[in-house]
Amino acid sequence: MTKEALLNQTDLFLLDLDGTVYLDETPIGSAAETLQALRVRGKQLVFLTNNSSKTEEEYRAKLIRIGLWGEGDRVYTSGMATISYLGRHFAGKRVYLVGTEALKREFSAAGIVLDEEDPDLCVLAYDVQLTFAKIKKLNAFLRAGKPFFATHPDDVCPTKDVPMPDVGSFLAMFERSSGRKPDLIIGKPFTPMGEELASFTGTPQAKMCMIGDRMHTDIRFAANNGMKSVLVLSGETTRETMKNFPDRPDLVLETINEIL
Ligand SMILES: [Mg+2]
Structure with missing residues (x-):
């Protein structure tokens, strides 16, 4: 799939956190500008994490602190x-x-x-x-x-x-x-999280695209839930190790910043 086709068919991006938009406390490259450009194109952004030890508030505070939060964004945890x-x-x-x-x-x-x-x-x-x-x-x-x-x-x-x-x-x-x-x-890669997300956002899964760095959670999640997917190589997966998994993401990018 081309980037433009993927962008045109997506209303809402689900963003994995560690390895996708930041590494620990540091945004990945120009992630702040990339996310802002997606917002300007009218895309909804939901920061999605399986980590159930922290609250929505804690994640929002971190995303604000490191400059990745924008108007209309949401956090969703398992x-x-x-x-x-x-x-x-x-x-x-x-x-x-x-x-x-x-x-x-x-x-x-x-x-x-x-x-x-x-x-x-x-x-x-x-x-x-x-x-x-x-x-x-x-x-x-x-x-x-x-x-x-x-x-x-x-x-x-x-x-x-x-x-x-x-x-x-x-x-x-x-x-x-x-x-x-x-x-x-409940959480990624299974379907309850996808169903609850559709209800939380009011957006059908077919209009969502998951961006993440893990084949067995992020990309499997998209495949299980009828979403599009983008694998980023800024976290735990390489072009070599992605071949060990059954799913094929719609796009493979070095970092999220190549999406535009
Ligand atoms: Mg990750």
Whole structure:
């Protein structure tokens, strides 16, 4: 597909964060100008992340601080998608949430009742405040057969030093201890996140284009949800390693800045 055709067919760009618009605290090249040019062309921008340890506010603050935020932009996290999904399909159910205090506040603010004693279902998020007491409790609920949801599947969370264990690593531990896999994973690359995004933005998935650096989450997400996709080589994927995956992005660019 040509760049111009892709731009013409896209109303809304979903922007992965680390490896796509910034690396740690530094915007990738002239990303600020590129995003502004997309806004000027009338494109909606949604910064999309699987990281459910942080809130929308925290991401917005960072994007403002490093100069990537613009008028009309939005942030969407797998935590937000999980809240929306539960509201739509499991309204009124009591939830045992393994997550950060910030995420617990977001669940409560959305009217979800958190219950550590006798929940109807369990949710595992990226809990950077994880303790053995929480592990023990979730393991017991899983062994008791409670429905089990995870916010996203990533094995590791990139940092500027060593990649940190993320939800996928936690899931491997719970599978070993309880024999359970999640009944559903919400975030990229799966479809619940795509459905919740369509509802959140009012834009059909066919008018969305995902820009990201990971084949197995970003590009798979677009393929699973009927979106267009752009792979950028500014993060974890190279032209060589992309061949190890089944999906073919509509465009492959060195960085997001080549989109215009
Ligand atoms: Mg990334």
